Amino acid sequence: MSFIDTLRSRWQEYRRPGYYENFDYAWTMTIDLDSCTGCGACVTACQAENNIPLVGEEELARGREMHWIRIERYWEGEFPNAKLNFIPMLCQHCDAAPCETVCPVSATYHNQDGLNAQVYNRCVGTRSCAVYCPYEVRYFNYYNHEWPSPLDQQLNPDVTVREKGVMEKCTFCIQRIRQAKDAAKDDGRRRVLDGEVQPACVQTCASQAMVFGNRNDSQSEVFKSMNDPRAYHVLEEVNTAPSVVYLKKVEVNG
Amino acid sequence: MATNALGLFNAPSSALEAAGALKGAGFDSPTVISPIPIHGIDEVLGKKKSIIKRFTFFGALFGGIAGFALAAGTAVMYIHATGGRPIIAIPPFLIITYELTILCGILATVLGFILGSRLPAFKNRVYVPEVAVDKFAVTVLCEDPERLKRAHDILQSSGAEEIREVEGEQ
Amino acid sequence: MANQDISFAQINDDVVRSLVVTGRKYYITLAISILVTFTCFVGPWFYQLRYGIGAAGMNHPTVWGTYLASFIFWIGLSHSGTLLSAVLHLTNSEWRKAMYRSAEAMTLFSVMVAAMMVMVHVGRPWFVHWAVPYPNQMEMWPNFRSPLMFDVMAITTYMTGSIIFIYMGTIPDFAAVRDRTTGWRHHMYVLLSLGWRGTDTEWNRLHWAYTFLAVLIVPLAVSVHSIVSWDFALSVVPALHQTIFAPYFVVGAIYSGTAGIVTVMFVLRKYMKFEHLITKLHFDNLGKLLLVMSLLWTYINMVELFTGWYSESSEEYEALNFRLFGFYGPLYWEMILFCALAPLLLISKRFRTSFVPMLILSIVINIGMYTERFLIVATSLPRQYLPDAWGMYVPSLVEIAIMVGSFGMFTTLFLVFVKIFPSISLYEVKETLPEPQPKPQADSGAP
Structure with a gap:
């Protein structure tokens, strides 16, 4: 009898969509497009923090740029009245991520922090995740990148240097999240406090357009920010349930 | 002789x-x-009377059960939640089941043929x-x-x- | 249905000759195809392994390229052999019997080449065994929810099934050839024929086993290309995320596979001197099948365009616009010309029964079908949702070389096959001949 009950409860557990009843943390980022100036500091910060290679002019021309966060530029209108809109685009850490289901070797999966994790060691390089990603934020190592001296001296020891044939993408600076969690544990706290952890891009943003935090915590800044009336998801119609929330730019005089 | x-x-x-x-x-x-x-x-x-049809049938049946067990069992052994799907997601596992049904059906048919025709000599x-x-x-x-x-x-x-x-x- | 006036012994002679007597042309062709395989496939692949996938022309939005197009193409080409053979076996079609062996071989080798294309495609092929479910020290298992994993399972099953199907059908022929060969060939055929004699029990078992295999293989073959189509259709990419994709791929596969059979039949007939076994009737029937498939294919293409247009979503519009009128627009119209318009010639019986035009048409169709697979990858991925991430993809020299090399590899495998496997099914061709009648009593007598 108890065996059957165990079996039934296990079955129900494994049949639950998304598996996690609720995440320990649900890391979320909001980006206020009203404040974003499109300066590109976040791109540089990310490049430095996460050992992202500089591909060089030639490879860039071939469309093999590598940056986990990019500033998308959209022009509106014709020349005299042209307007420029920016939108920083990074991995949206979707809760229903198309990229996760397609990986045949489980190299990308959802962890209990609600992050879309990428295991470089496990990746075989089918590149299907990049095809399945509607946001185009997965970047592939087309060859082994080199850091000419003295650039190799500034590689971040907390982050792997990826080899050729491996897919990589924004991790929400998982190494910083880990450190914050470890520190919280050392202090005997159960949870990381709001504002204790910031990815490199958020830390760098001069106009403080980006807010990062745990949306499970209703006192957190990010929770307030994502409940702003201007909040929206990019490509909401694809139903990916992203963890990055954008705040719409407000036009004053149209 | x-x-x-x-x-x-x-x-x-x-x-x-x-x-x-x-x-x-x-x-x-x-x-x-x-x-x-x-x-x-x-x-x-x-x-x-040919026993091959029994081989095919039970082979395919075994393959079907084994296929679902393989997909569901391995998913449970090392849990990776992906894409908002349940750990035991029925529709994709049915495809694995389908393929393994056919694979085991084919292999069992060969075994039935080998035994039934007393080959190899x-x-x-x-x-x-x-x-x-x-x-x-x-x-x-x-x-x-x-x-x-x-x-x-x-x-x-x-x-x-x-x-x-x-x-x-x- | 062979000519009615040839004898049983003559069929044995023909087939054994095709295995044992080897002309200079054969060796020259074999040498060329091995050379092509090494210079165009193995060499560039090694370069790519050392350098990285960067040797190919793929880039950020278009991370899939001609390798995947070739993969679909070869899987598609494999679809007529075993599938057609199994369907025709179940429906008792007489005309299947002279051609099915080489058609099945085509299946087998196409699947093998397709599997190689996967190895070429992935970024780290030295870890590709992680996609195989086996117990390991990492306690990691593949992700069975992945469409790519369906592919691994389906193609493994398909390859196993095809090997078994062709082998089981050949056992009686191995036995027949075994008695006529000497030396290493004899030993090989003794092993391959498993000591087959042709007793009533053996024939009975073979018949049932073969029929059950055919029954299993028909749904399998249909599932294989549906699953390949889901690699694309289960994504959210505009112009790929379509429910029509599974039937579209299956029809396309049978279409290009049938065209491939016509090409192979022509070559076999001409160079293996099987003129009296492979006749106009086969070409006529294959031509009819090609016509039906081309019409179906055209219809599904129209449906694909229509649903895209009817969706009235900007991303579908953009993808369709790019496919029809963009950089690769001319290739699209070439495909329509080759695969939808040119096959209309098959309406004429005179066309279907003339060999050289059929050969040309079959090659033209397969060029068109390769284009189709290329366009699926190269015109959908560069135009996805976010215009900032739009791009352009042009295959590199390495990719083109590997594509050419894959044809060399296929030819090499096929050339080795025709010298080991009897490429015409002896016993089934004999079955199509009139049954031998007892001689008048006066002639017969005990020794």
Whole structure:
């Protein structure tokens, strides 16, 4: 009898969509497009923090740029009245991520922090995740990148240097999240406090357009920010349930 | 080693006739060896019960269960939540089930064929190379010279082109 | 249905000759195809392994390229052999019997080449065994929820099934050839024929086993290309995310596979001297099948365009616009010309029964079908949702070389096959001949 009950409860557990009843943390980022100036500091910060290679002019021309966060530029209108809109685009850490289901070797999966994790060691390089990603934020190592001296001296020891044939993408600076969690544990706290952890891009943003935090915590800044009336998801119609929330730019005089 | 009478015929109809006559005369299992499958052989030698269909069916059944167990079991053994899907996601696992059903069905059919047709042959069996070209042979095991003589007569009266005595297993 | 006036012995002679007697032309062709394989496939692949996938022309939005197009192409080409053979076996079609062996071989080798294309495609092929479910020290298992994993399972099953199907059908022929060969060939055929004699029991078992295999293989073959289509259709990419994709791929596969059979039949007939075994009737029937498939294919293409247009979503519009009128627009119209318009010639019986035009048409169709697979990848991925991430993809020299090399590999495998496997089914061709009748009593007599 108890065996059957165990079996039934296990079955129900494994049949639950998304598996996690609720995440320990649900890391979320909001980006206020009203404040974003499109300066590109976040791109540089990310490049430095996460050992992202500089591909060089030639490879860039071939469309093999590598940056986990990019500033998308959209022009509106014709020349005299042209307007420029920016939108920083990074991995949206979707809760229903198309990229996760397609990986045949489980190299990308959802962890209990609600992050879309990428295991470089496990990746075989089918590149299907990049095809399945509607946001185009997965970047592939087309060859082994080199850091000419003295650039190799500034590689971040907390982050792997990826080899050729491996897919990589924004991790929400998982190494910083880990450190914050470890520190919280050392202090005997159960949870990381709001504002204790910031990815490199958020830390760098001069106009403080980006807010990062745990949306499970209703006192957190990010929770307030994502409940702003201007909040929206990019490509909401694809139903990916992203963890990055954008705040719409407000036009004053149209 | 046992001696066998073997008659060579140039037409399937006369080979069948000879096989029928041998069976009627009390030889329990005449064997017809032919370059092509002969139609209507069941009426003469009796219908053959084949176990292959059982192999196919149970193989496929096993494959279906094993397929779902493989997909669901391995998913549970090392849990990776992906894409907002449940750990045991039925529709994708049904596809794995489907493929493994067919794979195991195929493999079991081969096993059934190997066992059912007593292949591969490790011992020397009754065979003459002509039957791979255009001759039809009827052969029967004869324990003693007297039965050999009777088989010889029956084969000859059915119009055998050539009659041989061949050593080997049936 | 071979000519009615040839004898059983002559068929044996023909087939044994095709295995044993080897002309200079054969060796020259074999040498060329091995050379092509090494210079165009193995060499560039090694370069790519050392350098990285960067040797190919793929880039950020278009991370899939000609390798995947070739993969679909070869899987598609494999679809007529075993599938057609199994369907025709179940429906008792006489005309299948002279051609099915080489068609099945085509299946087998296409699947093998397709599997190689996967190895070429992935970024780290030295870890590709991680996609195989086996117990390991990492306690990691593949992700069975992934469409790519369906592919791994389906293609493994398909390859296993095809090997078994062709082998089981050939056992009686191995036995027939065994008696006529000497030396190493004899030993090989003794092993391959498993001691087959052709007794009534053996024929009975073979018949049932073969029929059950055919029954299993028909749904399998249909599932294989549906699953390949889901690699694309289960994504959210505009112009790929379509429910029509599974039937579209299956029809396309049978279409290009049938065209491939016509090409192979022509070559076999001409160079293996099987003129009296492979006749106009086969080409006529294959031509009819090609016509039906081309019409179906055209219809599904129209449906694809229509649903895209009817959706009235900007991303579908953009993808369709790019496919029809963009950089690769001319290739699209070439595909329509080759695969939808040119096959209309098959309406004429005179066209279907003339060999050289059929050969040309079959090659033209397969060029069109390769284009189709290329366009699926190269015109959908560069135009996805976010215009900032739009791009352009042009295959690199390495990719083109590997594509050419895959044809060399296929030819090499096929050339080795025709010298080991009897490429015409002996016993089934004999079955189509009139049954030998007993000679008048006066002629027969005991020795």
